Amino acid sequence: MIIGSITENKTIEKRVSITPEISKKYISNGFKVKIEKGIADHLGINDEDFIKEGCEIDSKENILKHSDLLLQMNLPSEESLNIVKEKNILIGSFNLNNNLDLINKYKKKISIFSLELLPRITRAQSMDILSSQANLAGYKAVVDSFSLFKKAIPMMMTAAGTIPAAKVLVVGAGVAGLQAIATAKRMGAIVFATDVRLASKEQVESLGGKFLVVEGSENLETEGGYAKEASEDFKKKQEDLILETLKKIDVVICTALIPGKKAPKIINEQMITSMQPGSVIYDLAASQGGNAAFTKTDEIVEKNGVLIVGESVILNKLPVSASNLYAKNLYNFVLNLYDKKNDKININLEDEIILKTLVK
Numbered sequence: 001m002i003i004g005s006i007t008e009n010k011t012i013e014k015r016v017s018i019t020p021e022i023s024k025k026y027i028s029n030g031f032k033v034k035i036e037k038g039i040a041d042h043l044g045i046n047d048e049d050f051i052k053e054g055c056e057i058d059s060k061e062n063i064l065k066h067s068d069l070l071l072q073m074n075l076p077s078e079e080s081l082n083i084v085k086e087k088n089i090l091i092g093s094f095n096l097n098n099n100l101d102l103i104n105k106y107k108k109k110i111s112i113f114s115l116e117l118l119p120r121i122t123r124a125q126s127m128d129i130l131s132s133q134a135n136l137a138g139y140k141a142v143v144d145s146f147s148l149f150k151k152a153i154p155m156m157m158t159a160a161g162t163i164p165a166a167k168v169l170v171v172g173a174g175v176a177g178l179q180a181i182a183t184a185k186r187m188g189a190i191v192f193a194t195d196v197r198l199a200s201k202e203q204v205e206s207l208g209g210k211f212l213v214v215e216g217s218e219n220l221e222t223e224g225g226y227a228k229e230a231s232e233d234f235k236k237k238q239e240d241l242i243l244e245t246l247k248k249i250d251v252v253i254c255t256a257l258i259p260g261k262k263a264p265k266i267i268n269e270q271m272i273t274s275m276q277p278g279s280v281i282y283d284l285a286a287s288q289g290g291n292a293a294f295t296k297t298d299e300i301v302e303k304n305g306v307l308i309v310g311e312s313v314i315l316n317k318l319p320v321s322a323s324n325l326y327a328k329n330l331y332n333f334v335l336n337l338y339d340k341k342n343d344k345i346n347i348n349l350e351d352e353i354i355l356k357t358l359v360k
Contacts, residue, residue, distance in 0.1 A: 001343060003334070004067030006036045006060045008030030008074060014319035017092065017328055018035045018070040022327040024053040025302040030340060034058045034067065043320050068345070071330050073296075075099045078297045081106045089337070089345055091115065091330060092128055096359065103359055111347060112221020112359040115333060119356045126332040127353070132325035137284055138255065142168075144317075145251050145282035146187065148300075148307055165190050168344045169242075169249045170209070171266050171291055173200035173258030176284060176345050181209040192245060194238065195256070212245060214238050239268065246271050254291035267292040269303075278304025286310035 003026055005018045008195055016039055023033045033055045036049060047057050064070070064083040072092040081102070084090070086109055094103060094114040100262040113130045125131070146153055155165040155180045168184045170177045173195035181204060191209040194199070201211040214237045246252070246267070257263055263285035272281070272293060283295045294301050313321040336353060339346040349355045
């Protein structure tokens with residue numbers, strides 16, 4: 001069977017879905033791997049690196065026409081989908097909210113698996129693209145925000161006096177938020193965190209963070225482990241708590257998202273006005289509307305001396321690491337689909353992983 005991958009639109013996506021290391025694993029499992037020329041040149045990975053592992057370099061058109069499985073980061077263009085052969089398997093992260101019309105047009109011609117739909121079960125952890133990519137995003141958000149902050153992060157005691165440690169608030173304690181807490185703590189900051197899921201309290205505290213508990217709060221967590229929308233009463237109590245907290249906070253990392261919905265607005269104009277000039281808000285939820293007032297996608301906005309950074313493509317700043325993890329996630333997913341004995345793909349809808357990720 002042929003696994004193929006074509007070049008992404010490199011102006012908006014720097015990650016790739018197959019690396020030389022992973023292509024070797026596919027080949028050892030009996031697949032043939034074909035990639036488009038120059039697919040990873042921008043990462044310092046040239047075609048020779050793939051050829052050494054047994055890959056074939058082919059034209060985009062041939063890959064689309066002959067691949068049995070097409071592995072991508074983003075949904076290919078309509079022009080490319082027109083060329084893809086019948087019964088092809090397309091696997092990636094396809095943002096159903098933005099691409100549903102195009103996906104619906106082709107889902108009868110090809111089987112489309114979108115891995116952001118993976119169920120949160122133990123068996124799916126090795127395929128979980130949201131977790132692997134969010135881990136990197138949380139780390140990079142802290143590094144970038146600290147580079148914009150104009151003071152030292154750890155407490156420093158010198159003969160000339162003491163510099164106090166920076167105070168960080170992480171909004172949303174999912175995978176990205178927990179990595180942000182861990183990274184900020186390692187760099188010497190005092191870290192606070194808030195989340196609508198009470199189960200997050202123990203995780204935050206295990207990393208050395210201080211969890212902000214909303215009085216009378218309930219656990220707003222879905223069965224799948226995601227956050228769900230809060231009540232108006234909860235939102236008001238959360239607002240009051242965050243308003244008071246932000247008066248002493250230097251850096252805010254926003255990571256709060258509700259799958260399939262607009263990002264909740266958690267930091268309003270009044271809160272930003274109350275913050276100290278020179279503070280930084282780094283909003284990882286920008287592509288879904290942002291957690292903070294004034295957030296603009298891929299822009300830095302200044303309000304009352306506070307910098308508000310709206311980030312939508314943060315993993316393009318760590319494309320090699322992100323590609324390595326993403327390619328491994330896809331590899332594990334493909335093996336779960338592949339019936340090696342009969343050399344065929346088995347779309348077994350009794351398997352929860354396959355059932356949930358197949359776009360119907």
